[in-house]
Amino acid sequence: xxxxxxxxxxxxxxxHQGWLRDWLRKRLGCSExxxxxxxxxxxxxxxxxxxxxxxxxxxxxxxxxxxxxxNHWRRQALEQAYLDLLAAQPEPLLPSLEERQLVxxxxxxxxxxLDGLTPRDQQIxxxxxxDGLKYQEIADQLNITVNSVQxxxxxxxxxxxxxxxxxxxx
Amino acid sequence: xxxxxxxxxxxxxxxxxxxxxxxxxxxxxxxxAAEQMAFERWQxxxxxxxxxxxxxxxxxxxxxxVASLSSIQxxxxxxxxxxxLRDKRRSLKTLASFGGLCMTLWLSRDYxxxxxxxxxxxxxxxxxxxxxxxxxKSVLLDDGGKLLLNTRSALGIDFNNRPQLELHYGELAISNxxxxxxxxxxxxxxxxxxxxxxxxxxDDFCRIQVVTGEVNCVVDGKNELVAAGQKLxxxxxxxxxxxxxxxxxxxxxxxxxxxxxxxxxRFVAQLARYRPGYLTCTAPVGKLTLSGSFPIGxxxxxxxxxxxxxxxxxxxxxxxxxxxxxx
Numbered sequence: 001x002x003x004x005x006x007x008x009x010x011x012x013x014x015x016h017q018g019w020l021r022d023w024l025r026k027r028l029g030c031s032e033x034x035x036x037x038x039x040x041x042x043x044x045x046x047x048x049x050x051x052x053x054x055x056x057x058x059x060x061x062x063x064x065x066x067x068x069x070x071n072h073w074r075r076q077a078l079e080q081a082y083l084d085l086l087a088a089q090p091e092p093l094l095p096s097l098e099e100r101q102l103v104x105x106x107x108x109x110x111x112x113x114l115d116g117l118t119p120r121d122q123q124i125x126x127x128x129x130x131d132g133l134k135y136q137e138i139a140d141q142l143n144i145t146v147n148s149v150q151x152x153x154x155x156x157x158x159x160x161x162x163x164x165x166x167x168x169x170x
Numbered sequence: 171x172x173x174x175x176x177x178x179x180x181x182x183x184x185x186x187x188x189x190x191x192x193x194x195x196x197x198x199x200x201x202x203a204a205e206q207m208a209f210e211r212w213q214x215x216x217x218x219x220x221x222x223x224x225x226x227x228x229x230x231x232x233x234x235x236v237a238s239l240s241s242i243q244x245x246x247x248x249x250x251x252x253x254x255l256r257d258k259r260r261s262l263k264t265l266a267s268f269g270g271l272c273m274t275l276w277l278s279r280d281y282x283x284x285x286x287x288x289x290x291x292x293x294x295x296x297x298x299x300x301x302x303x304x305x306x307k308s309v310l311l312d313d314g315g316k317l318l319l320n321t322r323s324a325l326g327i328d329f330n331n332r333p334q335l336e337l338h339y340g341e342l343a344i345s346n347x348x349x350x351x352x353x354x355x356x357x358x359x360x361x362x363x364x365x366x367x368x369x370x371x372x373d374d375f376c377r378i379q380v381v382t383g384e385v386n387c388v389v390d391g392k393n394e395l396v397a398a399g400q401k402l403x404x405x406x407x408x409x410x411x412x413x414x415x416x417x418x419x420x421x422x423x424x425x426x427x428x429x430x431x432x433x434x435x436r437f438v439a440q441l442a443r444y445r446p447g448y449l450t451c452t453a454p455v456g457k458l459t460l461s462g463s464f465p466i467g468x469x470x471x472x473x474x475x476x477x478x479x480x481x482x483x484x485x486x487x488x489x490x491x492x493x494x495x496x497x
Binding site: 070073074077078079080082084085095096097102103105106108109111114121122123126127128129130132133134135136146150152153157158160161164165 | 180186187190191193194195197198199225226228229230231232233235236238239240241243244245246247248250251252254255491
C-alpha cells in the first residue's frame with residue numbers, strides 16, 4: 001500500500017467518520033452496529049489496491065457502507081433461516097455458537113457465489129462443492145452430459161475467483 | 171491479499187481462465203499422461219501461473235462447514251434469507267421514520283430461544299441498563315430507592331422529567347422506594363415512599379409482589395392497590411390477586427433460586443433464564459416435583475444436583491443445549 005494512499009484514507013477518516021457513523025446509525029437504528037460498520041468501511045478502503053480520486057467522498061463512502069449494511073442484514077437473515085431449518089428437524093439439534101457462526105459465514109459466501117448464476121449452474125455447483133459429487137455423478141443425476149457440468153463449473157469457479165481475489169470491483 | 175501477491179504481479183485474466191480450465195479437467199478425472207505433462211508444463215511457465223493455481227486451490231474448496239446441510243437445505247436457507255432481506259429493504263423507509271428502533275431486533279447473535287429473544291432484545295436495544303443471562307446489577311436511584319435488576323432484563327431510566335422507570339423485560343426488585351413510577355407495557359405501578367417489592371415482566375405475564383408498604387397499580391385501566399404480603403398478576407387478559415405466602419419469587423435477590431413442591435418443568439423454565447442457550451425437560455419428567463434452594467451463580471452445578479435428587483439425566487449436545495430426560 002502506498003503511503004500517499006494511506007494518508008488519503010486517514011484524511012477521509014478524520015473528516016468524515018463522524019458523519020458516516022451518523023448516516024449508518026440513522027439507517028440501522030443501532031449505534032454499536034453503526035460504529036462497527038464505519039470501521040469496516042475504512043478498512044475496505046485501506047485494502048483496495050488503488051483508492052480512486054474522490055470528488056464526492058461522502059457519496060463514495062456511503063456506497064461502500066450501503067454494501068456492508070446489506071451484507072450485515074444478509075448475515076442475520078441467513079442465521080435466522082439456518083436456525084429455522086434446525087428447529088424444523090424431527091430431532092432438533094442446536095450446534096454451538098461457534099459452529100453456527102462457521103455455517104453462517106459459509107452460507108454467506110455461498111449466497112454471494114450463487115448470486116447471478118443460473119439456477120442450473122447453482123445446482124451443479126452445490127452438488128459438486130457441498131454434496132461432494134463427482135462430475136459424472138452430477139451428469140447422471142441431472143441427466144445432462146459431463147461436458148455441460150464442466151462448463152457450469154468453469155462459470156461458477158470464475159465467479160468464486162472474482163469474489164475472493166478481484167478487489168477492483170466493489 | 172496473500173504474501174505472494176506483494177512480490178508477484180497478479181495473474182492475468184487469461185492465466186486465470188487457463189487455470190480454471192485445468193482445474194475442471196483435473197476434477198473430471200480422465201487426464202491422459204500427455205495431458206498430465208502439459209499441465210505440469212503450464213504450471214512451470216511463470217510465477218503468475220503458479221499463483222493462479224494456488225489461488226484456485228482456495229477457490230475450489232468444498233464447503234465442509236455446511237456439511238450438515240444438503241445442497242437443497244442450503245439453497246432453501248439462502249432463498250429464505252434473500253426473501254427476508256427484500257422485505258427488510260422494502261420496510262426500510264417506514265422503519266427509518268420511527269428513528270431509534272433497532273432493526274437488528276429479531277435476528278441477533280445473542281439468540282437465546284424463539285419465545286423470549288424478540289422482546290428481550292427489543293428491550294435491550296432501547297434500555298439504559300441491561301443484564302445478560304446469569305447477571306444481576308444493583309443501582310442506587312436518584313430518588314434514594316435501591317434497585318436490583320435480575321438476569322436477562324432491560325430497564326429504561328428517566329429522572330429528567332418526572333421520575334419514571336420502564337421495565338422493558340425481565341425482573342427487578344426495589345427497596346426503600348422514593349416513589350418513582352414504573353411502567354411495564356400498559357401497566358403502571360406507583361409505589362408508596364419506602365415500599366419494597368419485586369416486579370417481573372416476561373413474555374406472557376406481568377407480576378408484582380409487595381414485601382413492605384404498598385403499591386398502587388393501574389392494570390387494564392383499573393386502579394388496584396396491592397399491600398404488603400400480596401401479589402398481583404396480569405396474564406391472558408386476566409388480573410389475578412393472591413397472597414404472597416412464600417419467598418419463592420423473592421429469593422433471587424439473595425442469589426438463590428427456590429422451589430417448594432415445584433414441578434420440574436416450571437423450575438427448569440426459571441433456571442433457563444439464568445443460563446445462555448437452550449435448556450428444557452421432556453414431558454414425562456416435567457411433572458416431578460422438588461423443593462430446595464440453589465445458588466444461581468452456577469447453573470451447571472444445579473443441573474448436576476437435579477440429576478442426583480430426581481430420576482433424571484442430562485442430554486447435552488453442547489454447553490448451550492441441555493435437555494433433562496428420564497434417567
